[in-house]
Amino acid sequence: DAGITQSPRHKVTETGTPVTLRCHQTENHRYMYWYRQDPGHGLRLIHYSYGVKDTDKGEVSDGYSVSRSKTEDFLLTLESATSSQTSVYFCAISDAQGAKAFFGQGTRLTVV
Amino acid sequence: EDQVTQSPEALRLQEGESSSLNCSYTVSGLRGLFWYRQDPGKGPEFLFTLYSAGEEKEKERLKATLTKKESFLHITAPKPEDSATYLCAVQEGGGPGGYNKLIFGAGTRLAVHP
Numbered sequence: 001d002a003g004i005t006q007s008p009r010h011k012v013t014e015t016g017t018p019v020t021l022r023c024h025q026t027e028n029h030r031y032m033y034w035y036r037q038d039p040g041h042g043l044r045l046i047h048y049s050y051g052v053k054d055t056d057k058g059e060v061s062d063g064y065s066v067s068r069s070k071t072e073d074f075l076l077t078l079e080s081a082t083s084s085q086t087s088v089y090f091c092a093i094s095d096a097q098g099a100k101a102f103f104g105q106g107t108r109l110t111v112v
Numbered sequence: 113e114d115q116v117t118q119s120p121e122a123l124r125l126q127e128g129e130s131s132s133l134n135c136s137y138t139v140s141g142l143r144g145l146f147w148y149r150q151d152p153g154k155g156p157e158f159l160f161t162l163y164s165a166g167e168e169k170e171k172e173r174l175k176a177t178l179t180k181k182e183s184f185l186h187i188t189a190p191k192p193e194d195s196a197t198y199l200c201a202v203q204e205g206g207g208p209g210g211y212n213k214l215i216f217g218a219g220t221r222l223a224v225h226p
């Protein structure tokens with residue numbers, strides 16, 4: 001199994017509070033991604049990184065920010081959580097373009 | 113608009129009853145098509161990558177095929193342990209940093225009963 005660890009695995013937070021999710025990899029892969037998965041939808045890309053300090057927006061980036069200060073860590077921050085951000089969040093990594101992505105186990109976030 | 117559509121949404125099979133899952137796509141500049149398996153409460157697990165029409169890949173009871181408009185995941189003589197959600201994703205190119213956008217379908221939930 002690819003070395004990807006997401007933390008926390010579960011979190012309940014209140015509307016309006018900031019939340020940070022962490023993805024840690026031990027594979028030294030260049031590319032890292034944050035997705036959200038909701039019933040009836042496919043996995044949707046939030047943000048991705050193509051190197052240290054190199055990030056870009058995905059299709060559902062509003063309300064989210066990311067940072068990557070080290071190759072192994074990719075942080076996803078919800079500045080002010082809303083109920084619409086209740087979801088399961090997955091981190092993924094890949095080592096090259098066109099290469100298969102490996103996914104973490106997911107973080108279930110509930111915003112009440 | 114680029115789209116990936118999987119059908120059926122859900123499929124119930126008896127053990128040993130072969131069937132196929134469909135993934136149709138409308139993207140420009142296909143770079144690759146990926147199949148993943150996802151078990152409840154877990155992240156997607158990679159199964160196959162297909163790059164060009166006519167290509168086929170096999171793994172145990174699974175066989176993936178690709179045409180210019182769709183891909184099929186054929187399941188031969190399935191067992192209960194094949195029960196999972198199967199996700200299809202297509203990759204198109206042209207993003208910053210050489211990023212190739214990956215677009216996922218909503219998945220097919222497969223249940224195989226003894």
